Amino acid sequence: MPPKNKPDTAGYEKLKRDLAAGEPDRLYIFHGEETYLRDSCLRRLQEAILTGGLGEFNRHNLSARDMSPRALEEALDCLPMMADRTFVLVTDYDIFKAGEKDREEYLRILSNLPDYCCLVLLYDLIEYKPDARTKLAGAVKKHGTAVNFVRQDQRQLVKWVQAHFQAAGKSIEPRLCEELIFLCGDLMQNLGQEVEKIAAYARGPQVAWADIEAVAAPQLSAVVFRIADAIGEKNYDRAAAVLGELYQMQKTPYEIMGAFGKQIRQFYSARLALSEGKGASYVAQLWGMRYPADRLVNAARRLPLPWCRQAVIRCAQTDLAMKSTGQDPKELMTTLLLELANMA
Numbered sequence: 001m002p003p004k005n006k007p008d009t010a011g012y013e014k015l016k017r018d019l020a021a022g023e024p025d026r027l028y029i030f031h032g033e034e035t036y037l038r039d040s041c042l043r044r045l046q047e048a049i050l051t052g053g054l055g056e057f058n059r060h061n062l063s064a065r066d067m068s069p070r071a072l073e074e075a076l077d078c079l080p081m082m083a084d085r086t087f088v089l090v091t092d093y094d095i096f097k098a099g100e101k102d103r104e105e106y107l108r109i110l111s112n113l114p115d116y117c118c119l120v121l122l123y124d125l126i127e128y129k130p131d132a133r134t135k136l137a138g139a140v141k142k143h144g145t146a147v148n149f150v151r152q153d154q155r156q157l158v159k160w161v162q163a164h165f166q167a168a169g170k171s172i173e174p175r176l177c178e179e180l181i182f183l184c185g186d187l188m189q190n191l192g193q194e195v196e197k198i199a200a201y202a203r204g205p206q207v208a209w210a211d212i213e214a215v216a217a218p219q220l221s222a223v224v225f226r227i228a229d230a231i232g233e234k235n236y237d238r239a240a241a242v243l244g245e246l247y248q249m250q251k252t253p254y255e256i257m258g259a260f261g262k263q264i265r266q267f268y269s270a271r272l273a274l275s276e277g278k279g280a281s282y283v284a285q286l287w288g289m290r291y292p293a294d295r296l297v298n299a300a301r302r303l304p305l306p307w308c309r310q311a312v313i314r315c316a317q318t319d320l321a322m323k324s325t326g327q328d329p330k331e332l333m334t335t336l337l338l339e340l341a342n343m344a
Helices: 010-021 035-049 069-077 100-110 135-143 154-167 174-184 188-201 209-215 220-232 236-248 253-275 280-287 294-301 305-324 329-343
Strands: 027-031 059-063 086-091 117-122 145-148
Touching: 010 027, 010 035, 010 145, 027 035, 027 135, 035 086, 035 117, 035 188, 059 069, 069 086, 069 100, 100 135, 154 174, 154 188, 174 188, 174 209, 174 220, 188 209, 220 236, 220 253, 220 294, 220 329, 236 329, 253 280, 253 294, 253 305, 253 329, 280 294, 305 329
Parallel strands: 027 117, 027 145, 059 086, 086 117
Antiparallel strands: none
């Protein structure tokens, strides 16, 4: 399986340049899973456009229900009041799925946007999936900028986490930032909430691992990794204890099985990569990981390739049994862990 392609960030880089220069463009399409970063840029963009005391009069919002070629054109035709520009925000309306007649109208409108207007098409709850073969997609590409707000890489996130702790009067080592990202995930919205909790809990000026462990809410994949890692160390008791923690977190056996099966497949792919002389960077790219894959690769080193292969098969069989046999899913999960621990 070839490594996954890196997401296109050219639009985001252009947006940053536009904001830094104080010269926002006429059309942006905002989409992507990093909503914290998206909302931050949207605020900055509005602040750059809606200057002066009558800024609110120059903002026009359109929902999917209100959206139509006529409604959009009316919003765009509103001249700015005591300002240079107006701002039009369209939320969760997919112009590419509009009827043919409407698409032709949108093509005409987007090709002739007034200089005084900044139009943002925000894809929040719906997916941005333009058909590159259409004239409308060509017009969007020619006259606007599609900004994909992707998950940030490890280096950027570490700096961001450190800056947020510093704003709260705390300092934290980069290594602990990486542990926090692994534990809680790499989406900035959730990380920001965890930073607030940890900063409020920590007594000293320096954040320690004990502070993170005490109040941070771990994501499922991080806890499941602990189970798989314990099995790799032939420590069934620790694996079973962590499984019990997941049940206390109200996670169902089906959720756990899905995450555990993926973790075992990652171990298998890491072990295959090692056998071919490839390292952590290849594995990280293969799975689209936003945190270093060293932890995964180091754990996989302890596992023989035949064990990994058989473990993937047994996970698939257990998952099928949970969904089709009517057996107790918790018993199936416990039996699987015990069997894998004996195999290791």
